[in-house]
Amino acid sequence: MVDQSIILIGGPDSGKTNYLARLWKALNSQHGVLFAPNVPGDIRYVEEALAHLLQGIFAPRSDKNFDEIKQSFSVPVVSTNDPSAKQIQVVVPDVTGELWQTAVETCELPEQWMTKLRNASGALVFVRIGSDQNVEPLDWVTADQLLKMPAVDICPEQKDIQKIPTQVLLCELIRFLEYSLAADLDNVRPRVAILVTAWDRLDMESRGNGPSAYIAEQYPLLAGRLNDISEFDIRVFGVSIVGGDFIDPAFQEEFFKADLKDVGYVDLEENGKVQTKSDVTLPVAWVISASDCSEQ
Numbered sequence: 001m002v003d004q005s006i007i008l009i010g011g012p013d014s015g016k017t018n019y020l021a022r023l024w025k026a027l028n029s030q031h032g033v034l035f036a037p038n039v040p041g042d043i044r045y046v047e048e049a050l051a052h053l054l055q056g057i058f059a060p061r062s063d064k065n066f067d068e069i070k071q072s073f074s075v076p077v078v079s080t081n082d083p084s085a086k087q088i089q090v091v092v093p094d095v096t097g098e099l100w101q102t103a104v105e106t107c108e109l110p111e112q113w114m115t116k117l118r119n120a121s122g123a124l125v126f127v128r129i130g131s132d133q134n135v136e137p138l139d140w141v142t143a144d145q146l147l148k149m150p151a152v153d154i155c156p157e158q159k160d161i162q163k164i165p166t167q168v169l170l171c172e173l174i175r176f177l178e179y180s181l182a183a184d185l186d187n188v189r190p191r192v193a194i195l196v197t198a199w200d201r202l203d204m205e206s207r208g209n210g211p212s213a214y215i216a217e218q219y220p221l222l223a224g225r226l227n228d229i230s231e232f233d234i235r236v237f238g239v240s241i242v243g244g245d246f247i248d249p250a251f252q253e254e255f256f257k258a259d260l261k262d263v264g265y266v267d268l269e270e271n272g273k274v275q276t277k278s279d280v281t282l283p284v285a286w287v288i289s290a291s292d293c294s295e296q
């Protein structure tokens with residue numbers, strides 16, 4: 001068996017844990033291009049998140065005190081089209097978003113995680129539509145309080161403007177990846193999938209324009225940065241883990257009539273067109289495929 005670890009990266013509330021839960025369902029039910037031939041050891045944490053989805057609610061944000069290592073999901077996968085191919089042990093640590101945020105704020109990532117990045121062959125970078133944790137960049141409207149002289153006490157809602165804007169956070173995370181991803185691996189050209197989660201929250205027109213166009217419009221700084229990367233391959237995916245939002249009672253009702261393995265989708269760009277695929281394993285399959293340059 002070949003071991004490949006891929007790292008989940010994203011700020012708090014970016015959809016990492018819920019995606020992992022839905023991914024596990026897909027791997028377990030042989031419903032995508034990747035499947036898990038056997039159930040791995042300790043997956044209590046992913047099973048717990050999955051139990052929430054089955055009840056028609058998103059898994060809540062993880063307890064910050066939860067032991068980070070226990071939040072690692074390690075599963076052997078194999079290509080559904082070629083079950084006799086070698087199994088790949090995919091190890092996916094789900095680190096709390098706070099770790100990535102602190103790393104950007106302090107420009108330091110703990111040594112333990114730096115080592116993990118250096119030994120990972122790829123990464124999934126998460127950014128979520130509609131998260132109240134997203135921080136817009138400063139502009140002349142949102143910064144009006146700061147620009148007033150003399151300095152006034154900043155009211156609570158203005159405190160947000162002191163936080164790092166989401167796209168700056170994402171650019172910094174990309175910088176960590178540039179320096180360290182797969183650095184300790186030979187013959188590996190790493191792959192990074194950008195997952196725009198809660199894709200179902202978009203209007204049809206924006207959805208039709210595709211995930212790359214969304215990034216270009218919402219996070220132009222990040223889009224420019226992504227065009228400038230030579231260390232790894234990048235692909236952007238729009239991901240909806242259940243195909244809608246449980247906040248909508250009509251959707252929830254429909255959801256209960258279906259099977260979890262049949263709901264949810266990934267939008268991706270292929271041959272210049274936006275395609276919708278009902279296979280949430282696709283971003284992982286893309287990241288772990290063809291990362292060994294010596295085999296190409």
Ligand SMILES: Nc1nc2c(ncn2[C@@H]2O[C@H](COP(=O)(O)OP(=O)(O)O)[C@@H](O)[C@H]2O)c(=O)[nH]1
Binds near residue numbers: 059241
């Ligand atoms: N509508 C919708 N919301 C989602 C989806 N995935 C995640 N979310 C929302 O994002 C929130 C945070 O997700 P979570 O997985 O806890 O993020 P994490 O902190 O990065 O692990 C959830 O509570 C949901 O409200 C999705 O596919 N669709």
Ligand SMILES: [Mg+2]
Binds near residue numbers: 062094096097
């Ligand atoms: Mg989480």
